[in-house]
Amino acid sequence: MHIRLIEVPMDFGANRRGVDMGPSALRQAGLKASLERLGHRVEEEKRAIRIPIQEHTEEGDPRMKFLAPIAAGCEQLAVLVEEALAAGVFPLVMGGDHSIAVGTLAGVGNFNRQNNTDFGVVWIDAHGDFNTRQTTPSGNIHGMSLAASAGLGDPRLTHLAGTQRKVDPRNIVIIGLRDVDPEEKRNLKEAGVKCFTMADVDQLGMAEVASLALAHLPAHLQSLHVSFDVDSLDPQVAPGVGTPVQGGLTYRELHLLMELLAADGRVASAEVVEVNPILDVRNQTATVAVEMLSSLLGATIL
C-alpha cells in the first residue's frame, strides 16, 4: 500500500500542552520503519499544517476554546486528506488532539461525496467526543469532534470545508467507551451512533464486539476510516495521554481489534491522536500506538 504521513501538531482542542509533540513521539517510536517493514511505500506530506503557539493565541469563546486556530488547522488538513485519497494514497494522520478529526473527516467526507461513495467510521476511544457547544462541560473542542463531523453543533465546525454533513451518524461505531457526559449520552442516543462500551467488551469479548461493529457497517460502505485515540487503551498500557480513564482496553484486546479491522479489507484512512509525550513513560504510549497501527495496516503473526 502507498501511505502518506500527515503531521498535525495540534494542541488547542485539549486542556493541556504536550499532544503537539505526538507526531515526534510516533516517529521516535519507529512508525515509518515499521510500516516499511510491512512492505508499504511510505511518503511524507511535505506541506506543513501551521499551528500557532497556544500562549500567543486568544482562547475566545469559553464554550469552544480556541475555535479559530482549530478550524484553520482542520481546513488545511481536510484538503490534504482529500488529495491523498484522490491520489489513491492512504492518509495516516498523526495528531495532535482529537479535534483534528473534524478536518480528517471533512477530507474523507468530501472525497466520498465527489465519488458518490459512502464510508463508515470506527472511533476507538474512552470518550464519545459527542458534545456540542451547548452540552460541553469543559469547552474543549476535542470532546466535540465526532458530533461536529456527524452534523451536530456549532456551524463553525459542522460547516468546515463544506456545509454538508461529513458522516452519517448511523455509519459510526465507537469502541472502548467508558467516560460519557450526561448530555453527551443523550446526543449519542438521539443521533443513533452504535456504541460498544467496556462492559460490552468484557461481556462479549473483543472478537464478538469487532464482528458486531463490522456488521453494523454494511457492505455498501466501500471504505472505513479508523480514528484511534490512544486513551482507549488502559492507562497502565498507555499512560501518555491527556485524559486517562481507568478500565480501558488491554494491549491484547486492541491488538485483536486492529487485526480484525485489517482483515475486513476496507480501511482506507486512519488517524492516531492524543499521544502526550510529556505525560508518558519512556515513550511507551507512542511505541504501543505504532504497534497497533502496524497491525491495522497488515502486520500478522503468521
Ligand SMILES: [Mn+2]
Ligand atoms: Mn477522543
